[in-house]
Amino acid sequence: EVQLVETGGGLIQPGGSLRLSCAASGFTVSSNYMSWVRQAPGKGLEWVSVIYSGGSTYYADSVKGRFTISRDNSKNTLYLQMNSLRAEDTAVYYCATGLGTVVTPSVWGQGTLVTVSS
Amino acid sequence: AIQMTQSPSSLSASVGDRVTITCRASQGIRNDLGWYQQKPGKAPKLLIYAASSLQSGVPSRFSGSGSGTDFTLTISSLQPEDFATYYCLQDYNYLGTFGQGTKVEIK
Numbered sequence: 001e002v003q004l005v006e007t008g009g010g011l012i013q014p015g016g017s018l019r020l021s022c023a024a025s026g027f028t029v030s031s032n033y034m035s036w037v038r039q040a041p042g043k044g045l046e047w048v049s050v051i052y053s054g055g056s057t058y059y060a061d062s063v064k065g066r067f068t069i070s071r072d073n074s075k076n077t078l079y080l081q082m083n084s085l086r087a088e089d090t091a092v093y094y095c096a097t098g099l100g101t102v103v104t105p106s107v108w109g110q111g112t113l114v115t116v117s118s
Numbered sequence: 119a120i121q122m123t124q125s126p127s128s129l130s131a132s133v134g135d136r137v138t139i140t141c142r143a144s145q146g147i148r149n150d151l152g153w154y155q156q157k158p159g160k161a162p163k164l165l166i167y168a169a170s171s172l173q174s175g176v177p178s179r180f181s182g183s184g185s186g187t188d189f190t191l192t193i194s195s196l197q198p199e200d201f202a203t204y205y206c207l208q209d210y211n212y213l214g215t216f217g218q219g220t221k222v223e224i225k
Contacts, residue, residue, distance in 0.1 A: 035214075037162075045154075045162065045205055045216040058213045061119070094161055104152035104209050106173060108161035 002026035002107050004095050009112030016085050016116075022078040022095030022109055030073040033098060035105055036080045038091035048093070049080065063089075085116045120144050120208055124217025130225040137193040139220045141206035146186045150210035153182055153191045156219075157202045165204075166191065196222070 008020040020036070036048040049059045049069040057069050068081040078095050092113050096105035121144040131137050141151065149169035154162035164173045166182035169189055179194045193200055201224055206217040 044219045045156075045207075047207075047214045047216065050213055052212075056212075060213060096161075102167050102171075102173075104164060104167040104207065106164040106167070108163075111161055 002099065004097070004107055004109035006093065006095055006109040006112040009093065009114045011115045011117065012085055013118050014086060014116055017081070017083045018085065018114060020080040020082070020093055020095075020112060020114070022080075024076050024078065024097075027097075027099065028073075029071050029076050029078055029097075033103060034069075034071065034078045035096045036069060036078075037094045037096055037105075037108075038089075039094070039111075040088070040091040043091075046091075051078070082114070085114075087116050090114060090116045119213075120147065120211055120215055122206055122208055122215050122217040124206055124220055126220060127218060128221040128223060130223050131196050132225045133196055133198055135196045135225075137196050137200075137222060139191045139204055139206075141184075141189045141191075141217045143187045143189075143208055143210075147208045147210035149185045150208060151182075151184070151189050152207045152209065153180075154205045154207060155200075155202045156205065162205065193222075 003025045005023045035050045051057045051069045066084045070079045092111040094111045096108045123142045151169045153166040156162045165176050165180050170182045181192050183190050203219050203221045205219050
């Protein structure tokens with residue numbers, strides 16, 4: 001079964017750092033286009049970052065220079081390192097991927113909540 | 119960055135109604151557009167990809183159309199389980215952008 005499971009969320013003070021993990025099963029992370037998408041409480045969806053199978057990475061302007069997407073092929077896991085966190089980074093963070101020839105993300109994790117507050 | 123303008127932001131409808139939601143891209147995106155349904159506390163669910171292709175397992179009452187800059191999601195006969203928020207997503211760019219969402223509520 002194809003599955004994504006995010007972990008690592010929690011309460012963090014402004015300026016702090018957190019690393020989210022997304023463990024994949026049923027497919028190979030390194031062969032897929034993997035994304036992080038977030039949703040602030042009561043708000044819409046925002047695509048945060050993507051890593052292509054070839055290793056190219058892209059970031060939303062709102063997180064550029066603060067967040068880093070990466071993967072560990074041996075663990076079949078995607079990561080999001082978040083530094084210099086701000087209150088406006090408070091959100092549920094989802095990892096997501098497309099499968100086969102469909103690039104549009106069709107498989108999503110359950111999400112992990114990050115709360116940035118003093 | 120490509121902006122996606124989705125409308126309406128909310129609508130009230132009855133079971134059996136035909137519902138239409140639109141998305142307009144700030145520049146041409148070919149047919150690189152998907153539609154999602156999201157229920158409270160749940161991850162988004164892909165309904166339509168490539169503007170008009172029905173994702174496996176999604177009921178045929180959902181359909182999508184459009185190309186270039188203007189796109190439409192249609193629910194032909196609204197069912198009780200369809201009350202949710204719907205989002206469009208352009209994945210033409212290397213980093214996609216979502217529309218603002220449309221909340222479909224019970225009239």
